[in-house]
Amino acid sequence: MTTNKLDSARISKMVTDMPAFPRSVQEVLALTNDINCAPRDLVRVIEHDPVLRGRMTRLVNSAYFGLSRRIDSVKEAVAYIGLNTLKHLAMSVAAVGALPKKNKAGLQMDEFLRDSLAVGAAARWLTPRLGLGTRDGDDLFLAGLVHKIGQVVLALHMPKVFRAIRQRSQERGIPEHQLELQVLGTTHFELGALVALKWNLQEHIVDTVRHHWLYSPDVERSVWMDGLFGATWLLSMINGTDRAPQSKPMPECVVALETRLGHPAVELLEERQSLQDAVKKTKAFAEIT
Amino acid sequence: MFVKFWGTRGSIATPGNDTVKYGGNTTCIQVCRDEGPAIIFDGGTGIRALGLELMKSMPVEAHVFISHTHWDHIQGLPFFVPLFVPGCKVNFYGAFDPVYHRGLADILKAQMDYCYFPVREGELKAEISYRSLKEGETVSVGGARVTAVLMNHPVMNFGYLIEADGQKMFFTGDHEPPRNIYEPGDEEYEEYGEILQLKNESIYEKIRDADMIVADSMYTEKEYPAKVGWGHGTHSTCLEMARQVGAGSVVMTHHEPIRLDAELDAIDAEFRGKRSDDDPKVVFAREGLMIDVGQGE
Ligand SMILES: [Zn+2]
Numbered sequence: 001m002t003t004n005k006l007d008s009a010r011i012s013k014m015v016t017d018m019p020a021f022p023r024s025v026q027e028v029l030a031l032t033n034d035i036n037c038a039p040r041d042l043v044r045v046i047e048h049d050p051v052l053r054g055r056m057t058r059l060v061n062s063a064y065f066g067l068s069r070r071i072d073s074v075k076e077a078v079a080y081i082g083l084n085t086l087k088h089l090a091m092s093v094a095a096v097g098a099l100p101k102k103n104k105a106g107l108q109m110d111e112f113l114r115d116s117l118a119v120g121a122a123a124r125w126l127t128p129r130l131g132l133g134t135r136d137g138d139d140l141f142l143a144g145l146v147h148k149i150g151q152v153v154l155a156l157h158m159p160k161v162f163r164a165i166r167q168r169s170q171e172r173g174i175p176e177h178q179l180e181l182q183v184l185g186t187t188h189f190e191l192g193a194l195v196a197l198k199w200n201l202q203e204h205i206v207d208t209v210r211h212h213w214l215y216s217p218d219v220e221r222s223v224w225m226d227g228l229f230g231a232t233w234l235l236s237m238i239n240g241t242d243r244a245p246q247s248k249p250m251p252e253c254v255v256a257l258e259t260r261l262g263h264p265a266v267e268l269l270e271e272r273q274s275l276q277d278a279v280k281k282t283k284a285f286a287e288i289t
Numbered sequence: 290m291f292v293k294f295w296g297t298r299g300s301i302a303t304p305g306n307d308t309v310k311y312g313g314n315t316t317c318i319q320v321c322r323d324e325g326p327a328i329i330f331d332g333g334t335g336i337r338a339l340g341l342e343l344m345k346s347m348p349v350e351a352h353v354f355i356s357h358t359h360w361d362h363i364q365g366l367p368f369f370v371p372l373f374v375p376g377c378k379v380n381f382y383g384a385f386d387p388v389y390h391r392g393l394a395d396i397l398k399a400q401m402d403y404c405y406f407p408v409r410e411g412e413l414k415a416e417i418s419y420r421s422l423k424e425g426e427t428v429s430v431g432g433a434r435v436t437a438v439l440m441n442h443p444v445m446n447f448g449y450l451i452e453a454d455g456q457k458m459f460f461t462g463d464h465e466p467p468r469n470i471y472e473p474g475d476e477e478y479e480e481y482g483e484i485l486q487l488k489n490e491s492i493y494e495k496i497r498d499a500d501m502i503v504a505d506s507m508y509t510e511k512e513y514p515a516k517v518g519w520g521h522g523t524h525s526t527c528l529e530m531a532r533q534v535g536a537g538s539v540v541m542t543h544h545e546p547i548r549l550d551a552e553l554d555a556i557d558a559e560f561r562g563k564r565s566d567d568d569p570k571v572v573f574a575r576e577g578l579m580i581d582v583g584q585g586e
C-alpha cells in the first residue's frame with residue numbers, strides 16, 4: 001500500500017469539515033453535565049429544537065415508556081417522569097440524534113450506527129459493574145457512540161484509502177489501526193478524539209476515545225477508558241470478529257479492567273444474555289427516537 | 290387489613306441505642322390479611338427478619354412490590370431466606386428503568402453479582418419471577434388488587450395502592466411533591482403550575498378516600514430547602530397529601546438517618562398538638578408496629 005501520511009494541517013481540515021454537533025445537542029450535553037442545571041434551561045433547549053422535541057415526546061409516549069396518559073409537551077414530560085429521568089433521556093436522545101446518518105463513500109452508515117449503539121449500550125451496561133453511577137453511565141454511553149467516529153472522517157475524506165485499509169485488514173488479519181498508522185501516520189482513534197474535541201465533548205471522553213484500546217505507559221488508565229475497552233472487548237467476544245478484525249486486546253488493558261471489576265473479565269460473559277438484552281433495548285430505543 | 294412495619298428508615302440502616310424505638314432497618318412493609326399470600330412493599334434491610342417470620346409457615350408464597358431500586362429499598366433482598374428454599378415462590382414487581390433500559394430482573398440480578406454477594410441469583414432455589422409494571426397497571430394477588438402509581442423521585446418510583454377486604458391503603462415509596470421549575474413572575478410559571486396540578490390530580494384520583502397513606506416524610510420543613518430535588522417529602526407535605534385525598538390516616542416513614550428517637554417523639558408531639566378534628570390521624574412508623582388500616586392505629 002502506498003503511504004499517504006497526513007500532516008497536521010490536513011488532519012485539522014478533515015476534522016473541521018465534519019458536520020457540526022447540533023447546537024441544541026451541545027447545550028443538552030452541557031446542561032446534563034451540570035449537576036445543578038436549572039430544569040427550565042433544559043426545557044427551553046429541548047422546546048426550541050423541533051427535532052429534539054419531537055424525538056423526546058415520541059419516546060415518552062412510546063410503549064417503551066408505557067405511561068397511561070399522553071404527554072404533549074416537554075413541560076408535561078418533566079412534571080410526569082421527573083427532571084432527572086428526562087435529563088438522562090435527553091442526553092441519550094440528543095447524542096444518538098447527532099451521529100451522522102449519511103455518507104457518500106465506503107462506510108456503511110447503518111452498520112456504523114448499529115455498532116456505535118451496541119458499544120454505547122455495552123459501556124452503559126458495564127457502568128454499575130464498575131461501581132459507577134448514572135452520570136458516568138451517560139458519559140460511557142456517549143464515549144461508545146463516538147468511539148469510531150474517526151472512521152467516518154476517513155471514509156468521508158479519503159474513501160479510497162479507507163476502503164483499501166479495510167480490505168487489507170480483512171485479508172491479512174491486521175488490525176485497522178496498525179495499517180492506518182503505517183499508511184497515514186495516525187489512527188482513527190486519534191482522529192475520533194479530535195472530532196470529539198471539536199464537538200466540545202468533555203476532556204475525559206476525548207481521552208477515552210483516544211486511549212481506550214491501546215495501552216501506553218504514559219497514560220494513566222481512567223475508569224472510562226476501562227469501561228469503553230471492556231465494552232468493545234465484550235462485544236468482540238460475543239459477536240466474534242466477523243467484520244474488521246480487532247487487534248488482540250493488550251494484556252495491560254485487560255489487567256486494568258479486571259482490577260476495576262474485582263474479578264476476571266471473562267466472568268462477564270456469563271451474563272451475556274443480560275448484555276445482549278441491553279444492546280437490543282438500546283437499539284429499539286434509538287429506533288423510537 | 291393490617292400493615293406491619295419491618296423497616297422504617299430512609300437511605301441507610303441506623304442501628305443503635307438512639308434509634309431503637311423507631312427502628313434502624315430500611316424500608317420494608319408487610320400487608321397482613323386473613324388469607325392470601327404474603328404481600329410486601331420494598332425489600333430494605335427490614336425484609337430479613339420478615340423472611341424468617343414467613344418461614345414459620347411453609348411453603349412461602351410472597352409477592353414483593355419494589356417502589357424503586359435505590360439501595361435502601363432492595364438491600365435486604367439477598368438475605369430474604371425464602372429465596373433460598375426449594376418450594377417457596379417469590380414474585381417481584383417494579384418499574385422498568387428507562388434510562389438504563391433495564392427491567393427489574395436485571396437490576397436485582399446485578400445486586401447479586403459475585404463481587405457483591407457470595408451466592409449468585411442463578412443459585413437461588415425458590416421459584417422466582419419478575420414483572421416490570423407499567424404506570425397504572427393493576428395486579429391481582431389473592432383477592433387483593435395492587436396498582437402502580439408513578440410518583441416523583443430521581444428514578445422511576447412507583448407508589449402502590451392496595452385495595453383489599455373493602456379497604457384501601459397507599460404506600461408512596463420515595464416521593465417529593467413536584468415543584469414549579471419556574472419562578473413566580475416567569476412567563477411560564479402559571480402554565481407549569483397547571484401542569485403540576487394535573488400531575489398531582491393524576492395521583493390523587495387513584496388514592497382518593499384511602500383509609501391509610503404510608504408516606505415518605507424524610508425531612509422536616511426546616512431541613513427541606515437544602516434538600517430540594519433529592520426526591521423526598523416532609524412531614525407537612527405528607528399530611529397535606531392525606532388531607533387533599535381525604536385519607537383516614539397518614540403514617541410517616543422513611544425517617545432521615547440522623548433522626549434520633551427523641552427528635553421523632555418531639556415531631557410526633559408537635560403534630561398531635563396541631564391536629565384539628567377533621568384532619569387525618571398522624572402516626573409515626575416504628576419497627577414492629579402493626580396498624581389496622583381501617584382504624585389508623
Ligand atoms: Zn429511599
Ligand SMILES: [Zn+2]
Nearest residue numbers: 357359442463
Ligand atoms: Zn430513593
